[in-house]
Amino acid sequence: MTVPLVPTVPEQQQPPQAARPKGPVRDRYFDLLRALALFRVVLYHLTGWAWLPLVFPSMGVMFALAGNLMARSLKRPAAQVIKSRIRRLLPPLWVLGVVGVTGMVVQGWGPSDDGHPGWWWLHLTYWVLPLSDPPYAEGLPGVHGYLAENWAVDLAGPLWYIRAYLWYVLLSPFLLKALRALPVATVFAPIALSAAFEFGYITLPGERIPSALTDFSTFGACWILGMAHQEGLLKKLPRYVVPSVAPAIALLGLWYATKHDFSQGNDLDSMPFAQALWSLGTVMILLHVSPSWSEWPKRLKRFDRPITLLNSRAVTIYLWHNTCIVVAMTIWDRLWGIDLMWQHFSWLLESPWPVLVFAWILIGSCIVWFGWAEDLAAKRRPQLWPDGSQGRRTRPKSGSHRA
Template sequence: MNPPSYDPSLYGPSMTTGATTGAAAGTAAGAVPTADPVLHATAPAPTPPADPAKPEQAARPAPARDRYFDLLRALALFRVVLYHLTGWAWLPLVFPSMGVMFALAGNLMARSLKRPPVQVIRGRIRRLLPPLWLLGVVGVTGMVIQGWGPDADGHPGWWWIHLAYWIVPLSDPPYAEGLPGIHGFLGENWAVDLAGPLWYIRAYLWYVLLSPFLLKALRAMPLVTLLAPLALSAAFNFGYLTLPGERIPSALTDFSTFGACWILGMAHQEGILRRIPRYVVPSVAPIFAAVGLWYALNHDFGEGNDLDSMPMAQALWSFGTVMLLLHLSPSWSEWPRRLRRWDRVITLLNSRAVTIYLWHNTCILIAATMWDQLWGIDVMWMHFSWLLESPWPVLAFTWVLIGSCIVWFGWAEDLAAKRRPQVWPDGSKKGAKKGAKRGTRQQTGRRARRSRG
């Protein structure tokens, strides 16, 4: 799990370790989430009281979450975890998680930009950073305890300056390499896995900062704006554009790979995709995807060299697939009957998407390290080697650990969103009733204090 410079290993999830992630929610025609999340959509906000002076306000229906986008985000998270565990090259072809995550985030960003851009960007950054800070507190502390410090790379001054990227990730935060693990619990070089998903946080931040300009360009020149990232990806791929250093080329590679998906999400929110004839997207999108697949298959596509290692192929395949998914967009304000049983699971994944994305790589490493200890038991390796070699028990154990991370670290997302912290926000009626009772008690207490005062 040692990703390249632009951290493609996170793409498979690319949210495969990538997760987010990545991310953020969107809305389809007629149904929009009322929250302003980073990688996920939160529960709809209550309808404000109607103003008697504005009778039309009372007739306005309350916005609803788009459950189709919730489903896409949940699938992206699951696929990211599975990909980062197994490394199966075909998984990014089945479902391009990172492209989906960026498209959903772009969709939500375009909707939010109906408000002042500075206000929207400030809110996005506020929601993004606290979960990252919590990861940094745990991870950087562990690295320092194991000997990582200013002299690690021979440039003490730069080490301290680069640590600021753990606070505001305008570039990739530094991390230690080659650290020893904890025997039987945490594998060696664990900091690389911990830092793996951070490329997505950095890319997301830059997309947010650039969104006001991208939206203006999209409204003025839709086709040019949509295709510009793909053209930039081709320029990098064929050597027409080269840049010195690592940080700037890495950031531009991410933009060229998934920028078209972000802009697609914005175009969907703006209604641009709905204004073109219905047959255009089903006719054009498969061509982009097919070109990306053709390029990958002709450049040794396979395990260890999948779409994450081929930015241009990833860009084309993700663009074509995401375009089709947005074109289908059924805009569910309620779950179809067959999906209702999954409501709580999908709601939980959406409510804790940032936490899952940031911590899943570490959970995979812990689960795999602990599972490998069973090889030391004679009965297991002699009679159950097939079970020890199977990824499915490790996957199940990984999700148990992810669940513990939701409990221990998920509250940071609530604080970032200025919500009351919840331990397990799966949208269950039991939790909602408890929250309502607690809110009623708090209001009663405030009224009593005011009366005493």
């Protein structure tokens, strides 16, 4: 008996399945933390309110998130990961250097300023590879009505973060090995180093090495804690450990700050040991809570575009926000020259909120003008305003299939 053949559909004609996302899924909770950290940094540098670093220790959070991402990337060969991270970090710095250093030189900054032309040229290479703090001019005149005097100091203010980030990246393969071998000792080693600096057990000559080690000891525990979270080490602890230990660490930092004249102008940023403790305790709680959202909760969906934009341009925003604040404040102060304004609206001229809005408008312009460097660094197609809306417009509708 002949068995009838059942017609088969060639493999290439099989109904296509819905495309699955490639690569790791973004953790939207981490995106939210990074966006809050950036907003808080801008607000703090505008107002100088001492309580803001207590409400949200932005730098500790940002280093913890970067450490988490670095540990995830180190599943690949370390040399490849370090090269990739450095490549993503440096082009935005180079853009800032081209604009900023050119402006400094035009206003008279040069090798003769410090009396050592050779050292000036050598230190200038830190604008290319910031293994130490890049140099900048002090005491420069401003641009009347638009840019306050000594503007280069504000432009260079965020560069310590780039230098610290670079060193964390270079040290991460060793930190990860130490973390896997001795997790508790590795997390708290930077705190011990910070205490040694604070209480005078370690003193070093000069400025560059002590500055780098101080930053490492202040935020190193947060970076390593982010790596520990990625490694799953925090999940191995009993659930009650972090809620019990973290508040005690944070409160110890707060107690130390209050015992050392904590106030406006003398806040956590000028108290590395207190900053280290408070940041570590707070970051421990934030990572312990970590809900790991692959999609936004319903209440936060409305903020998707601004949060996506802040995350896509985090380095650009951080590098340029100080300059934007200086420009915004300088232009806003010109309104005091209008009789109507100072006679009837002095309360508005003294308020920081209009200046904050103006500063963010300028930051938005920097995103448009300079943000493309982050895309080129990441080998992406440059976008002027990467808030995710373009991806949503091109995304297939539910129920459809890609060809």
